[in-house]
Amino acid sequence: MNELEPRFSKSDTLYPDYRLAGELEAFGPFNTQACFQCCKCTNGCPVTFAMDLYPDQVIRLVLIGQRKAVLSCHTIWVCSACKTCTTRCPNEVKITELMDCLKELAIQDGVPCPQPQILTLHETFLDNIKKRGRLFEVSFLPSYLLRSGEFTRKWRQGRWQADAKLGLQMIRKGKFSPFPKRIRGTQDVRRILSPSRREKNSS
Amino acid sequence: MKATYYPGCFLQGTAKEYAESILEICKHLNIQLEEVPDWNCCGATAAHSIDHRASIELAGRNLNLAAELPHADMLVPCPMCFNRLKTASFALQGEQKERYHIGLSDSIPAIWDLANFFATEDMLQLMAKQVKKPLDGLKVVCYYGCMAYRPQKITEATDVENPLSMDRIIERLGGTALSWPYKTDCCGAGQVLSRQDMVSRLVGKLYDMAQRVGAQAVVVSCQMCQANLDMYQTSIGVDWGKQFSLPIYFFSELMGLAMDVKGVRKWLARHITNSLSLLNQLGL
Ligand code: SF4
Ligand code: SF4
Numbered sequence: 001m002n003e004l005e006p007r008f009s010k011s012d013t014l015y016p017d018y019r020l021a022g023e024l025e026a027f028g029p030f031n032t033q034a035c036f037q038c039c040k041c042t043n044g045c046p047v048t049f050a051m052d053l054y055p056d057q058v059i060r061l062v063l064i065g066q067r068k069a070v071l072s073c074h075t076i077w078v079c080s081a082c083k084t085c086t087t088r089c090p091n092e093v094k095i096t097e098l099m100d101c102l103k104e105l106a107i108q109d110g111v112p113c114p115q116p117q118i119l120t121l122h123e124t125f126l127d128n129i130k131k132r133g134r135l136f137e138v139s140f141l142p143s144y145l146l147r148s149g150e151f152t153r154k155w156r157q158g159r160w161q162a163d164a165k166l167g168l169q170m171i172r173k174g175k176f177s178p179f180p181k182r183i184r185g186t187q188d189v190r191r192i193l194s195p196s197r198r199e200k201n202s203s
Numbered sequence: 204m205k206a207t208y209y210p211g212c213f214l215q216g217t218a219k220e221y222a223e224s225i226l227e228i229c230k231h232l233n234i235q236l237e238e239v240p241d242w243n244c245c246g247a248t249a250a251h252s253i254d255h256r257a258s259i260e261l262a263g264r265n266l267n268l269a270a271e272l273p274h275a276d277m278l279v280p281c282p283m284c285f286n287r288l289k290t291a292s293f294a295l296q297g298e299q300k301e302r303y304h305i306g307l308s309d310s311i312p313a314i315w316d317l318a319n320f321f322a323t324e325d326m327l328q329l330m331a332k333q334v335k336k337p338l339d340g341l342k343v344v345c346y347y348g349c350m351a352y353r354p355q356k357i358t359e360a361t362d363v364e365n366p367l368s369m370d371r372i373i374e375r376l377g378g379t380a381l382s383w384p385y386k387t388d389c390c391g392a393g394q395v396l397s398r399q400d401m402v403s404r405l406v407g408k409l410y411d412m413a414q415r416v417g418a419q420a421v422v423v424s425c426q427m428c429q430a431n432l433d434m435y436q437t438s439i440g441v442d443w444g445k446q447f448s449l450p451i452y453f454f455s456e457l458m459g460l461a462m463d464v465k466g467v468r469k470w471l472a473r474h475i476t477n478s479l480s481l482l483n484q485l486g487l
Contacts, residue, residue: 080389086354100251103252121397122248137216162438173473175219177215189244
């Protein structure tokens with residue numbers, strides 16, 4: 001994709017640091033060390049067109065300790081978690097699961113997310129289920145649109161009509177249930193989702 | 204028979220027609236569903252993307268609640284929930300289980316992807332006996348998406364590259380399920396709000412191939428795939444410079460249609476892409 005800048009140029013010197021793979025393994029197993037660079041993961045990946053690093057490159061860069069490169073790339077965020085790569089890898093490298101782990105580490109390290117709207121989507125979703133223990137789409141959709149700036153962007157670019165039309169159509173067809181249910185165990189859900197319990201924080 | 208049921212959040216909201224069709228066909232087939240008491244959201248993509256521990260514990264709480272019911276099987280219509288519940292059951296029984304602040308009850312039920320449940324031979328036979336209006340002349344492709352099958356270590360699916368559950372169901376209902384190459388290619392539903400451009404590329408490819416193999420419609424078992432394939436056909440058509448008009452049916456709606464249960468037309472009227480005129484044309 002043109003808008004993505006290449007991460008490395010041929011003249012860059014890389015300084016390998018073999019500790020990163022081991023550090024990540026504590027959250028795994030991801031079996032990155034078993035990768036023999038066959039690229040099967042990349043060849044079956046449906047969203048390589050939106051990636052700045054291919055899945056096999058992410059694995060390789062993890063192995064040579066390029067922490068900054070893998071934590072700041074678009075790839076970990078645009079990965080759709082379809083698990084085709086994990087399913088097909090001949091060496092049982094858990095690529096999808098590693099992509100998730102890298103996202104979590106990137107947040108913990110305070111690395112700016114290159115796909116902020118995707119991060120906002122996840123955060124809005126989790127905040128929404130903290131309220132009642134279940135997702136309530138009627139408040140989730142507008143709060144995502146506002147928080148991500150999508151609403152303003154669409155408004156400015158005059159692209160909101162199509163969405164508004166679709167929204168109205170959905171309301172007319174009775175797609176939305178206006179009455180949310182709050183579960184008795186909402187407190188359990190909040191406790192599970194409290195940030196202090198994040199895996200990457202506690203270790 | 205009786206079974207435990209985990210509907211998941213979307214079936215209480217925008218996928219109402221999926222929920223209603225499941226309840227009706229189960230009633231018709233004499234399967235009594237008992238909902239997991241006080242179930243919570245499984246966390247879906249959001250949780251596993253940015254909070255791994257929570258993703259396992261959220262699903263784990265549901266499994267423990269499901270264990271309180273006496274039934275051997277738990278039916279899960281949403282493939283995303285299915286995948287998360289299966290993942291949690293593995294994580295909480297595996298070598299890393301000590302990492303989580305939740306233990307797993309030892310009486311959790313067998314976790315079923317709903318389409319796979321209906322595609323077992325017993326169920327197919329039970330269903331075939333009830334077919335009153337066979338789906339004559341209906342040519343579809345079945346689209347399975349990602350979550351019911353991958354990775355097979357977690358889902359325990361045997362036919363991960365070429366799943367057949369819905370194809371079998373459609374054939375037993377008297378319809379034709381065409382073979383096509385994109386059964387399990389991702390539609391990008393998780394990115395539909397954040398990256399519509401990506402979704403247009405992924406879904407356009409599916410429509411294009413479905414039409415090229417001669418399908419009149421697409422059959423799905425996932426409400427996220429359904430919404431993603433149903434709602435944006437016009438705008439994706441514009442991106443692709445083509446006209447797409449493919450009804451996107453839930454397999455359960457077609458089961459309801461063939462078994463002549465009540466409510467089918469009401470469910471189909473909720474779809475955004477017109478799903479009724481094809482059936483009217485075919486006299487179904
Ligand atoms: S498929 Fe597995 S072994 Fe091959 S490049 Fe990808 S991660 Fe490495
Ligand atoms: S899980 Fe992510 S990296 Fe792997 S094939 Fe799917 S989109 Fe590509």
